[in-house]
Amino acid sequence: MAKGHDMQSGLPRHGSGHRARLQHRILTGQGHGLHDHELVEYLIALAIPRRDTKPLAKQLIEEFGSFSRLLVSDADALVNFPGMGETSVAALKIVQVAGLRLISEPARTQPILSTWQALLDYLRADMAQLAHERVRVLHLDSKNRLIRDELVSQGSIDQAALYTREVIKRALALGSAAIILVHNHPSGDSTPSRQDIAITKDICAAGRTLGITVHDHIIIGKDGHTSFRSKGLI
Known part of the structure; x- marks a missing residue:
């Protein structure tokens, strides 16, 4: 050449x-x-x-x-x-x-529940291919607009920490009216584990006592995603 x-x-x-x-x-x-x-x-x-x-x-x-x-x-x-x-x-x-900035713009600027597919597209683009587990909490105001998208923990290939007390404490500090829990499964399978289900129930219960709604817990995998709400787990 x-x-x-x-x-x-x-x-x-x-x-x-x-x-x-x-x-x-x-x-x-x-x-x-x-x-x-x-x-x-x-x-x-x-x-x-x-x-x-x-x-x-x-x-x-x-x-x-x-x-x-x-x-x-x-x-x-x-x-x-x-x-x-x-x-x-x-x-x-x-x-x-x-x-990611381009994909996430609707979720960042409009009520999340009305731009749900855009949120899922953003989360999959950001997390589906990760080789390690990442846990995030999306904090929403009373109109379901995004206040903060926070990385809570980042772990090994199959485990990252999510603590009920810390999630609720942070939501109170930010004045969150609702939250959405998100994490990925590096294995590619978005099926929730027993631990995923147990910690989600704990956070939902703690949130209810303080007026904080858990809209969903979304697990991202290479095979797609799993919504706890759509599965009747919340």
């Missing part, structure tokens, strides 16, 4: 013709046809402009399994991958941050 030139430095830039074609497809609305590795290639090229990033992009997709798993992977794991650095990882992570 012919080499082009960096217009700012005058130095040769690897793969400039190929990158120009990728850029043209992106700018003309044809980016939806790009392969996953081409998306990664272009993103990394923004951080490493004088390097052929195609081989590295393919290696990353192969190592992490898919484009989505690559984006949600731990930053330390990405930084330590041969050929990567903090600037390259940041180029990937800004896409994750921007994508």
